[in-house]
Amino acid sequence: MALVLNEEQTMLKDAAAGFLAEKATVAHQRALRDEGDERGYSESVWKEMAEMGWAGIAIAEAYGGLGYGYVGLGLVLEQTGANLSASPLQSSVLIGASVIAELGSEKQKEEWLPAIASGNKLVTLALQEGNHHAPLATAAAAARDGDGWVLNGEKVLVLDASSADAFIVIARTSGSSGDEQGLSAFLLEAGSAGATVTARSMVDSRNAGLLALKDARVGAEQLLGEEGGAWRGLSRALDIAAIGLAAEMLGLSTEAFTRTVDYLKERKQFGRVIGSFQGLQHRAAELFAELELCRSIVLQALQGIDNDDDNLPLLASAAKAKLCQITQQVTNEAIQMHGGIGMTDEHEIGFFIKRARVAQHTLGDYNYHLDRFAQLGGF
Amino acid sequence: MSDLEQFRQETRAWLEENCPDSMRTPITGFEDLYNGGRNPEVSHPDQVVWCERMAEKGWTVPHWPREYGGGGLEKAEVKVLGEEMSRIGARRALDSFGISMLGPALLEFGNEEQKLEHLPKIARGEIRWCQGYSEPNAGSDLASLATRAEDKGDHYLINGQKVWTSYADKADWIFCLVRTDNTGTKHEGISFVLFDMDQPGVTVKPIKLISGSSPFCETFFDNARAEKKNLVGEDGKGWSIAKYLLTHEREMISGFGAGPKKTVGQMALETIGADASGRLANSVLRQNIAQYQLDTMAFGATMARVGDEVKSGKGLGPASSIFKYYGTELNKRRNELNLAVLGEYALGWEGDEYNGGTVSRDWLRSKGNSIEGGTSEVQLNIVAKRVLGLPDA
Ligand SMILES: Cc1cc2nc3c(=O)[nH]c(=O)nc-3n(C[C@H](O)[C@H](O)[C@H](O)COP(=O)(O)OP(=O)(O)OC[C@H]3O[C@@H](n4cnc5c(N)ncnc54)[C@H](O)[C@@H]3O)c2cc1C
Numbered sequence: 129m130a131l132v133l134n135e136e137q138t139m140l141k142d143a144a145a146g147f148l149a150e151k152a153t154v155a156h157q158r159a160l161r162d163e164g165d166e167r168g169y170s171e172s173v174w175k176e177m178a179e180m181g182w183a184g185i186a187i188a189e190a191y192g193g194l195g196y197g198y199v200g201l202g203l204v205l206e207q208t209g210a211n212l213s214a215s216p217l218q219s220s221v222l223i224g225a226s227v228i229a230e231l232g233s234e235k236q237k238e239e240w241l242p243a244i245a246s247g248n249k250l251v252t253l254a255l256q257e258g259n260h261h262a263p264l265a266t267a268a269a270a271a272r273d274g275d276g277w278v279l280n281g282e283k284v285l286v287l288d289a290s291s292a293d294a295f296i297v298i299a300r301t302s303g304s305s306g307d308e309q310g311l312s313a314f315l316l317e318a319g320s321a322g323a324t325v326t327a328r329s330m331v332d333s334r335n336a337g338l339l340a341l342k343d344a345r346v347g348a349e350q351l352l353g354e355e356g357g358a359w360r361g362l363s364r365a366l367d368i369a370a371i372g373l374a375a376e377m378l379g380l381s382t383e384a385f386t387r388t389v390d391y392l393k394e395r396k397q398f399g400r401v402i403g404s405f406q407g408l409q410h411r412a413a414e415l416f417a418e419l420e421l422c423r424s425i426v427l428q429a430l431q432g433i434d435n436d437d438d439n440l441p442l443l444a445s446a447a448k449a450k451l452c453q454i455t456q457q458v459t460n461e462a463i464q465m466h467g468g469i470g471m472t473d474e475h476e477i478g479f480f481i482k483r484a485r486v487a488q489h490t491l492g493d494y495n496y497h498l499d500r501f502a503q504l505g506g507f
Numbered sequence: 508m509s510d511l512e513q514f515r516q517e518t519r520a521w522l523e524e525n526c527p528d529s530m531r532t533p534i535t536g537f538e539d540l541y542n543g544g545r546n547p548e549v550s551h552p553d554q555v556v557w558c559e560r561m562a563e564k565g566w567t568v569p570h571w572p573r574e575y576g577g578g579g580l581e582k583a584e585v586k587v588l589g590e591e592m593s594r595i596g597a598r599r600a601l602d603s604f605g606i607s608m609l610g611p612a613l614l615e616f617g618n619e620e621q622k623l624e625h626l627p628k629i630a631r632g633e634i635r636w637c638q639g640y641s642e643p644n645a646g647s648d649l650a651s652l653a654t655r656a657e658d659k660g661d662h663y664l665i666n667g668q669k670v671w672t673s674y675a676d677k678a679d680w681i682f683c684l685v686r687t688d689n690t691g692t693k694h695e696g697i698s699f700v701l702f703d704m705d706q707p708g709v710t711v712k713p714i715k716l717i718s719g720s721s722p723f724c725e726t727f728f729d730n731a732r733a734e735k736k737n738l739v740g741e742d743g744k745g746w747s748i749a750k751y752l753l754t755h756e757r758e759m760i761s762g763f764g765a766g767p768k769k770t771v772g773q774m775a776l777e778t779i780g781a782d783a784s785g786r787l788a789n790s791v792l793r794q795n796i797a798q799y800q801l802d803t804m805a806f807g808a809t810m811a812r813v814g815d816e817v818k819s820g821k822g823l824g825p826a827s828s829i830f831k832y833y834g835t836e837l838n839k840r841r842n843e844l845n846l847a848v849l850g851e852y853a854l855g856w857e858g859d860e861y862n863g864g865t866v867s868r869d870w871l872r873s874k875g876n877s878i879e880g881g882t883s884e885v886q887l888n889i890v891a892k893r894v895l896g897l898p899d900a
Contacts, residue, residue, distance in 0.1 A: 130815040130818065130819060131808065131811050131812035131815045131816075132812070132815045132816050132819045132821065389895050389896075389897070392897060393896070393897065393898070400898075400900075401898055403897040403898060404897065404898045404899060404900045405900070406888070406891075406900065409887070409888065409891035409892075409895075409897050410884070410887045410888075410891065412891060412895055412897065413832075413886075413887040413888075413890035413891045413894075413895065414887065416825075416829070416890055416894060416895060417829035417832060417833050417890065420809055420825075420826040420829055421802065421805035421806055421808070421809050421833070422805070423809075423812070423826075424805055424808035424809040424811070424812045424826075425804065425805040425808050427808075427812065428808045428811075428812075446801055446804055446805070449801055450801055450802075450805050453798075498794065498797050498798065498801065499786075499797075501797055501800075501801060502772065502786070502787070502793055502794075502796070502797035502800075503785070503786065505770065505772050505797070505800060506770075506772060506773060506776070507770075507772035507773065507775060507776050507781075507786065507787045507793065507796070507797075
């Protein structure tokens with residue numbers, strides 16, 4: 129597949145950019161934060177996004193989606209990154225739907241995917257337990273109980289936890305920390321007995337929370353995939369999710385960079401615009417070069433999902449590691465090059481660095497993915 | 508059968524018959540690259556045979572028009588030829604500055620007579636060219652060059668000095684930037700001329716590099732003569748030709764480190780070993796290698812993306828402006844990692860036990876990648892000003 133966008137994809141990208149620049153900008157995000165909105169995103173804007181079909185872009189037509197593939201979803205995510213638009217596009221569409229598509233039975237897919245695609249249901253993944261993404265270290269327990277299981281454990285950084293309709297809980301039915309075997313996935317509806325959500329206030333002021341499971345009971349029909357055999361499908365869904373987050377970060381860092389270059393052309397010191405100082409010019413040019421590499425690796429990885437590339441794990445870790453590295457560098461430079469004004473809450477550039485670090489951390493940061501990239505490369 | 512498929516079959520059969528076995532082995536160093544010229548240097552006599560056969564078909568420059576010694580092939584056919592050559596591991600028959608630099612400039616700016624005169628000789632490897640751009644006081648600031656050319660009616664008389672002229676001691680002709688007028692701005696009054704190096708007014712003195720070899724020279728002109736018919740473009744308008752040629756030079760240099768090699772990570776496992784978890788035993792080195800391989804992969808994807816964008820008619824986007832900078836910096840990183848991974852072996856300078864010091868010599872030579880053809884700093888200046896639109900100081 130050629131590493132270029134076709135006409136349809138370019139139109140989708142432009143349409144997404146236009147809509148978000150009007151309805152879900154940094155200013156809107158600031159308003160949601162200041163109002164203390166627990167959801168962290170606008171329900172009505174999300175409805176409009178779903179009406180345009182965005183929630184079903186990557187979901188197969190057989191399940192009520194557009195069957196448009198992940199390159200399409202990646203383009204929209206990139207635009208949400210550029211505008212810092214919060215929505216359940218990451219939690220439910222990118223991650224939740226991908227896990228269900230990978231692990232779900234025909235019946236489960238028919239029940240959940242169309243509901244996600246229409247924006248009617250929000251399904252989110254409850255995976256992380258400690259300070260870091262470490263899926264194989266999962267300790268939450270699923271103990272047999274008749275023809276079902278009881279779940280116990282605590283999950284952090286559950287995206288959109290307080291507005292979710294259902295959680296995909298990853299828990300151990302057997303094995304111990306580090307084992308691939310023994311991990312199972314369960315669909316648990318919000319409000320189920322023994323499941324408590326506590327909203328957590330995060331630096332990006334989006335909706336993430338804690339899911340505490342205390343003897344929460346799930347039946348056989350809630351098991352996604354095979355008992356103890358969730359890892360293969362989960363791992364592929366995590367690769368897809370990492371690539372989608374990389375696409376969001378591509379939009380975020382490109383926009384932070386563009387705003388910074390604009391500022392370099394405007395701010396004057398020593399009687400001239402600061403963009404004429406070569407010390408700043410070279411740093412900006414280096415970031416430009418790195419962002420071009422980011423654009424290529426993200427597109428290659430998105431195409432890798434749609435083409436069923438055998439190297440998807442490597443592509444995913446490459447894309448996430450590279451975007452984490454450069455997003456961190458760009459957002460740091462953005463603040464530095466803005467000087468004092470960049471430190472103020474009033475200026476928008478600070479919103480970029482805050483969302484950046486959460487997106488970087490989610491489902492594995494630079495250290496996690498570079499380590500995995502090396503392992504997959506055989507060293 | 509499609510025309511292209513037929514072309515493939517014919518090409519395959521022709522290559523099978525005509526490519527000598529000795530030319531199907533991987534090259535082991537610069538000396539295996541054949542540059543042609545009046546007194547060609549060869550590491551194997553078959554190089555001459557192979558070049559002649561390929562030139563006969565026009566395949567030393569398959570994409571050039573037939574009337575200029577090229578193969579007149581379509582893009583798709585050029586690709587097939589390349590694929591069929593890789594299939595049997597055939598070496599390129601001819602590498603030269605004539606092909607990679609002067610040829611594209613003449614095709615774009617030369618008049619018909621100049622094209623007919625010079626291009627076929629480049630294609631057949633008969634004339635070897637060198638590049639007379641840099642001077643002792645005109646390096647990054649190339650446009651401040653001072654070599655004078657005096658108008659003598661049917662010819663120019665040239666006086667001055669060039670420096671860092673690669674292979675000037677082996678070249679037959681030079682494409683040279685000279686000043687024909689110094690009344691305007693420094694970019695005006697520069698002319699692009701071609702002349703024979705084999706004349707009394709031209710002297711070359713090889714300069715030894717830190718890597719031990721002497722690929723480049725000081726070149727002195729003392730009443731050297733260039734015929735007027737060998738002025739390319741207009742008198743005093745050579746700067747845009749010079750710049751056009753530089754883009755082709757940069758493209759060539761940014762590809763220097765490419766090619767199928769063992770990954771550094773695999774090399775490192777062999778020399779340093781793994782820990783109990785299978786990871787490279789030194790975690791600091793491991794991170795450096797992983798970051799290098801990651802950047803190499805992303806850079807490769809960027810080259811592919813720009814290529815695909817051009818093919819789809821979008822034209823050469825701004826991403827291409829980073830190739831020279833990024834590609835050469837990557838190659839330097841690769842060479843530093845070679846030293847880190849191979850340790851004492853990499854420091855050998857001579858002797859069979861060090862394979863003649865190839866690792867250390869390649870490492871030293873790689874330092875020039877970010878200087879030749881416009882330094883990394885100059886490339887960053889170009890990106891900052893032309894692409895990002897940042898103002899001059
Ligand atoms: C291996 C090799 C082969 C070569 N072959 C040829 C050849 O065949 N023909 C030919 O004509 N030339 C050739 N060159 C010369 C090459 O093009 C020059 O060396 C190059 O343009 C730099 O010029 P300089 O050496 O005078 O360095 P300088 O221009 O003096 O640069 C010195 C340092 O100052 C920096 N600098 C200069 N200006 C600026 C600026 N505006 N902003 C920031 N930093 C700046 C440079 O980046 C560099 O780091 C070759 C060079 C090498 C190393």
